[in-house]
Amino acid sequence: MPNRPDMTNDSISGILRLASIESVVSGGFTAGGDWAIRFPAPDKLKFFACVRGAFWLRLGDAGDAIRVGPGDVLLLTVPEAFTMASDLALTSVDAHAIFAGRTTPIVAAGQGDDVLSIGGHVRFDRAHAPMLADALPPLIHVRGGTAEARRMGWIIDRMVEESTDGLPGAGLASSQLAHLLFIHVLRAHLASGAPIRSGWLRLAADPRLAPALRLMHDAPGTPWRLEQLAHAAAMSRTVFASRFREAAGVAPLTYLGQWRMRLAMHALRRGDVAVATLADELGYASESAFSHAFKRIVGVSPRRYEHPGEAAPLDADLAS
Numbered sequence: 001m002p003n004r005p006d007m008t009n010d011s012i013s014g015i016l017r018l019a020s021i022e023s024v025v026s027g028g029f030t031a032g033g034d035w036a037i038r039f040p041a042p043d044k045l046k047f048f049a050c051v052r053g054a055f056w057l058r059l060g061d062a063g064d065a066i067r068v069g070p071g072d073v074l075l076l077t078v079p080e081a082f083t084m085a086s087d088l089a090l091t092s093v094d095a096h097a098i099f100a101g102r103t104t105p106i107v108a109a110g111q112g113d114d115v116l117s118i119g120g121h122v123r124f125d126r127a128h129a130p131m132l133a134d135a136l137p138p139l140i141h142v143r144g145g146t147a148e149a150r151r152m153g154w155i156i157d158r159m160v161e162e163s164t165d166g167l168p169g170a171g172l173a174s175s176q177l178a179h180l181l182f183i184h185v186l187r188a189h190l191a192s193g194a195p196i197r198s199g200w201l202r203l204a205a206d207p208r209l210a211p212a213l214r215l216m217h218d219a220p221g222t223p224w225r226l227e228q229l230a231h232a233a234a235m236s237r238t239v240f241a242s243r244f245r246e247a248a249g250v251a252p253l254t255y256l257g258q259w260r261m262r263l264a265m266h267a268l269r270r271g272d273v274a275v276a277t278l279a280d281e282l283g284y285a286s287e288s289a290f291s292h293a294f295k296r297i298v299g300v301s302p303r304r305y306e307h308p309g310e311a312a313p314l315d316a317d318l319a320s
Contacts, residue, residue, distance in 0.1 A: 023122045031055070036083060039081060045121060047178070052068070056084070061136070063082075068141075148188035198246065203248040207242065209213060220259055222283060
């Protein structure tokens with residue numbers, strides 16, 4: 001299929017490529033003594049790591065206080081303001097006042113440098129925002145000292161170096177490191193044993209369903225039947241359908257239809273494939289049949305979707 005991301009490896013990598021995931025290190029701060037910083041609600045996934053020292057974190061105005069220690073890595077997935085502080089009872093300073101006009105990636109907040117925190121954000125194609133955000137809990141907290149955090153330690157150290165040493169290519173290097181850190185946070189979440197919401201992440205992480213998922217991802221235009229997918233997963237139709245729905249939140253063939261539409265959205269946004277070609281590559285008998293399915297699932301026609309400013313939001317089924 002034109003512009004289809006390489007799906008020859010694992011499904012999670014393929015989905016993240018499709019969503020055009022980009023991770024960016026936005027900077028960090030040092031602090032000491034009494035300090036409190038209020039950050040605005042992020043419009044992207046926000047990650048931060050405590051390189052040294054310790055501080056308190058609170059989401060919103062009434063959230064539980066969370067102690068963040070050295071080596072901890074956190075991923076915030078909800079658009080909610082948060083406060084970092086030596087003492088949450090202190091009056092906080094707006095983050096904009098600290099970071100506005102900065103000339104270096106890491107700025108000083110408060111007295112001393114007992115604490116060093118570095119952070120950034122993860123952005124992706126807006127069409128895939130619900131799929132990604134809904135798969136994750138509001139906050140993932142990987143605590144320092146765990147095996148997962150120790151693996152991230154090297155990445156974080158390199159991020160600090162790239163932010164402070166002024167080396168050639170620091171911007172690109174920082175971005176790649178941030179991307180790798182995001183992958184490790186996802187792995188830590190999967191390895192934690194915490195409940196995973198029904199959706200693409202839970203589905204992609206299920207080894208029993210992996211063979212069937214690979215078929216759908218690698219050959220989306222094939223008219224797969226339920227028995228073929230169940231056979232690939234070495235299950236009966238009934239067991240496969242039940243397990244797939246429990247993991248994905250939708251039936252197998254519904255997921256296949258949604259996956260086709262995600263591929264179509266990706267290709268249409270790039271703008272270098274004809275709708276008729278796309279229909280054929282995705283297994284539809286005609287351009288009309290494809291257009292009808294696209295409008296039913298996405299909410300607008302393929303030709304209108306080619307103009308992002310005019311596209312309607314995804315419907316609930318595709319965003320799940």
